[in-house]
Amino acid sequence: MTHAASHEHWAGKVFLGEWVEGRGGPHAVIEPATGEQIATTGMAAHDDVGEAVHRAVDAQRTWSVLPFDKRAAVFHEAARLLKARAQQFLDWNVRECGSIAPKAQWELDATYEQLLMAAALPMQPDGLLFPSAMPGRRNAWRRIPVGVVGIIAPWNFPLLLAMRSVAPALALGNAVVLKPDPQSAITGGALIAELFAEAGLPAGVLQMLPGGPSVGDAIVRHPEVSMISFTGSTAVGRQIGEICGRMLKKVELELGGNNPLIVLADADLDKAASCAAWGSFLHQGQICMQTGRHLVHRSVASRYAQALAARANRLVVGNPAEGPVHIGPLINERQAERVERIVRESVEAGAQVLAGGRRQGRFFEPTVLAGVTARMPAFHEEIFGPVAPVIAFDSDEEAIELVHASDYGLAAAIHSRSRSAAMAIATRLRAGMVHINDQTVNNEFQVPFGGMGASGNGGRFGGPANVEAFTQTQWISEVDSPIEYPF
Known part of the structure; x- marks a missing residue:
């Protein structure tokens, strides 16, 4: 399997709506089973984050108002391409991540289901009407995109645990800046960026920046990143939660377990x-x-x-x-x-x-x-x-x-x-x-998933929880003519 020879377009590069040289330099992809280098990816640096977020902010404005059927079509096509290229995804998962073949296959199948569920999200009801005690007033309470979502994904199930946030976040009208772990930057990053680009996602809506802690920190702290979705260790999750708390930024933390x-x-x-x-x-x-x-x-x-x-x-x-x-x-x-x-x-x-x-x-x-x-x-x-x-x-x-x-x-x-x-x-x-009468490693993607205590901040992924996670709400009231108050 000659990975590097067939994928020069991402060698040493990151994805900013297009493949560009990463300011953090090249990164060797090491096969865990052999210790050998099997490819090269790019590493992002702090300046890449600023540029990625700027592009994402611009792209999100157009993407969020695209008719729901146009958005859904991107996810249907991404699901089709995922199945068509299954062997490519499986090979990288085995060699880059040390996955056994059945685990890689399960991860691919689960990711396919995630894409199909995401395709259904844009056509769901996006609000409620509430009565008013004031004659002639109409109260609409609606869900709107958060804006730009920063997603920091782990290396253990890199394809699925990235897509678990990427797909619903995009489907609900957000733009995404994805930071995969450098140890799984192809399976959990480059392949995802390539998939959505070829499925017709407009340029700029998805950015992909492999990088270390400094890149993750820059994404978390960027004032135009409106939300962080992090899957990883409790120690790092606590740090991210503290920063987001100070910035009054929405954050979903899925952390460790014992x-x-x-x-x-x-x-x-x-x-x-x-x-x-x-x-x-x-x-x-x-x-x-x-x-x-x-x-x-x-x-x-x-x-x-x-x-x-x-x-x-x-x-x-x-x-x-x-x-x-x-x-x-x-x-x-x-x-x-x-x-x-x-x-x-x-x-x-x-x-x-x-x-x-x-x-x-x-x-x-x-x-x-x-x-x-x-x-x-x-x-x-x-x-x-x-x-x-x-x-x-x-x-x-x-x-x-x-x-x-x-x-x-x-x-x-x-x-x-x-x-x-x-x-x-x-x-x-x-x-x-x-x-x-089962075991602890269970995940059905139509059921909200998440932990308590040191395992997370109470957020959930999956099913109806995706809408709660990746949107914010807005109340709009209206009357036909201005109300006259006694002042």
Whole structure:
């Protein structure tokens, strides 16, 4: 696969409605599985942000008043092109991001659904009429675009988690400045820019600026960027939220998680272990919804841990570009070292390794740790690697306390043969999403998605929440002739 040779138009460049040299210079695209350079993209600098926002402001004025059918046609065409070029998107996702082929396929299919849902947004009702106590007055309350939306997207599901914000933001009449992570700047940036350009999106409505923290900071602080949509770490999200708060700027934060899977004494352990293996090991655990803590009733904890370890031991680790594997590489050496450190320190504190536990370069074996307690790093840190810590509890109350020992509140799952028992726990959990007899990595795009606590600021993506997220409201009242007041 000769990526660089077939895509010279984005080599060393950023997208400002057209491909131009990035002021931040060229950036090497490194394949996580091999450490080899497979392409070159451009990096933006501070001055690129100013120019991108200026172009976006101008383009948004025209785009927002385009008839809804004209806007919808862009998304239908983008969806068609995505399917037509599926292999290109899949290849980049595997090689640039370390995705196994089924994960890349799922991400592409979900992105296709996002585009179709976006195509329907421009034709939705955009307001309400309210009665008035004043004779002859008409009150219209309507939704209007925010303006320019800055979108800072992560590297783990770069295509989907960028498009989750890009598509509805554009469909609702906004312009977008997209900053993909440099580690996934093709899958989550260049391919998206190319897709929309060829689908007929007017020049300037979408800008794409790969860059580091300084570029993200410039987008967040720019006075003409009216909203920020950020998906990433809680630490960075707190900084962005603070800046947007001072600037009175709308912000949607989808942050980290340390998601619990609760296994009650009456659970089907084999099925629970199946859900748990998927929740902990999919995409090497590099998912905000990863099952990070397995809270298991003490009476079944040993059997559950052994069943989970047996599944972990059957998983194949390797380069996803060379053949079918279950577990690919972690995104970079630093993250692999971090996962190794968390496992080592937890074992030193008394945890037992039932499966895996070893690192080779960027590859880390799917790992099951038994005997984990709330004092260990494997309990209280967001691991973002293929590690399943098993923690025993003695009562439902203790399980709920263990869940809330973390500030995160993104997703949770509960396994029990008694739906009423599971529901009684679910209603008491501080989590934005709770799944009964399933696992934590769930996302249906017609259902609003988001977390609580340190996992976000209460915003939601998906379904009707997209309209709330990417518009603002305006009240317009009118009377036929001026009202005469007693002053």
